[in-house]
Amino acid sequence: MSLQQRIMNDLHTKSNIVASTEIESRVNFLKQYLIQSKAKGFVLGISGGQDSTLAGRLAQIAVEELRESGHIVKFVAVRLPYGTQRDEEDAELALSFINPDDRISFDVKKTVDVFAESYKTNASQPLSDFNKGNVKARVRMITQYAIAGQGNLLVIGTDHAAEAITGFFTKYGDGGADILPLAGLTKRQGKMLLKELGAPERLYVKQPTADLLDEKPQQADETELGITYDELDDYLEGKAVSDDAAKKIEERYLQTEHKRQLPASLHDEWWQ
Numbered sequence: 001m002s003l004q005q006r007i008m009n010d011l012h013t014k015s016n017i018v019a020s021t022e023i024e025s026r027v028n029f030l031k032q033y034l035i036q037s038k039a040k041g042f043v044l045g046i047s048g049g050q051d052s053t054l055a056g057r058l059a060q061i062a063v064e065e066l067r068e069s070g071h072i073v074k075f076v077a078v079r080l081p082y083g084t085q086r087d088e089e090d091a092e093l094a095l096s097f098i099n100p101d102d103r104i105s106f107d108v109k110k111t112v113d114v115f116a117e118s119y120k121t122n123a124s125q126p127l128s129d130f131n132k133g134n135v136k137a138r139v140r141m142i143t144q145y146a147i148a149g150q151g152n153l154l155v156i157g158t159d160h161a162a163e164a165i166t167g168f169f170t171k172y173g174d175g176g177a178d179i180l181p182l183a184g185l186t187k188r189q190g191k192m193l194l195k196e197l198g199a200p201e202r203l204y205v206k207q208p209t210a211d212l213l214d215e216k217p218q219q220a221d222e223t224e225l226g227i228t229y230d231e232l233d234d235y236l237e238g239k240a241v242s243d244d245a246a247k248k249i250e251e252r253y254l255q256t257e258h259k260r261q262l263p264a265s266l267h268d269e270w271w272q
């Protein structure tokens with residue numbers, strides 16, 4: 001089996017999807033898992049980007065359907081800007097589209113900045129802009145788990161195949177979650193689902209950004225990765241990509257296996 005085929009199997013990608021069928025199966029998954037868990041709903045950070053818009057809307061649909069059959073459940077959308085976010089208008093647009101039961105807003109700046117200052121003092125060196133970015137992602141995770149703990153909710157993660165393949169998420173930051181409704185989707189398949197759901201086009205044609213750096217706000221994921229989402233999606237959908245792109249993708253996949261596994265122990269074989 002080729003490495004491309006193995007990766008497609010591991011990440012459960014499909015070459016072709018029907019958007020309405022994918023929406024139904026992912027909403028059903030959220031509903032069934034929530035009932036089984038006995039939790040009271042979901043919480044998710046809404047950034048104004050494509051992935052949280054999609055996962056948030058699916059969560060809201062799921063809880064509305066469960067309420068129709070008598071369950072007392074809700075979806076809490078949480079804004080987690082670091083100070084003033086450049087695409088705040090998109091975050092507001094995403095919230096209008098999702099129409100969540102509850103909204104909370106937390107500015108993570110104070111917490112992150114106090115931590116960065118404390119790091120500088122205690123470790124006698126400044127935290128790099130890159131590592132501070134990962135602290136932002138982890139403070140967002142802490143906030144979502146605090147809300148989940150208070151309300152007996154589950155934390156939704158927005159990881160999908162085009163991020164999982166390169167490990168392009170912060171370990172135990174945005175990678176720390178309870179349930180992944182977008183697993184297996186490529187970035188363009190996520191756009192298809194948003195279109196089918198009637199989302200404002202602006203929210204899925206915009207440049208994907210982790211937006212974690214002070215020094216490079218709104219930096220495009222594709223710039224940091226040196227790989228385009230079209231290349232990642234083509235690879236994940238079983239299409240041919242250039243040798244150069246395949247090499248970069250496969251190297252990153254193999255290097256980031258630790259992000260797709262539980263912490264390594266001597267009983268595991270995946271790392272050997």
Ligand SMILES: Nc1ncnc2c1ncn2[C@@H]1O[C@H](COP(=O)(O)OP(=O)(O)OC[C@H]2O[C@@H]([n+]3cccc(C(=O)O)c3)[C@H](O)[C@@H]2O)[C@@H](O)[C@H]1O
Pocket residue numbers: 134137163167168169170171172173174209210211212221224258264
């Ligand atoms: N082989 C190995 N086995 C077990 N653990 C290993 C390991 N190699 C590193 N590690 C651990 O992993 C750590 C590095 O991983 P991590 O802390 O995640 O850091 P890292 O992967 O270096 O950085 C996170 C990346 O994800 C991107 N990101 C983050 C958040 C959101 C998005 C987005 O798409 O929006 C993107 C971000 O731009 C950056 O490129 C190391 O410090 C080490 O602790």
Ligand SMILES: Nc1ncnc2c1ncn2[C@@H]1O[C@H](COP(=O)(O)OP(=O)(O)OP(=O)(O)O)[C@@H](O)[C@H]1O
Pocket residue numbers: 044045046047048049050051052053078079080081082085140158174207208209210211
């Ligand atoms: N400013 C923010 N406010 C709230 N949540 C955020 C913020 N930034 C990141 N997150 C959370 O972290 C997740 C990972 O970020 P990521 O950039 O991969 O997704 P996105 O912003 O939803 O979509 P895109 O990849 O298209 O930018 C988001 O889906 C969201 O849940």
Ligand SMILES: [Mg+2]
Pocket residue numbers: 047049050208209210211
């Ligand atoms: Mg983003």
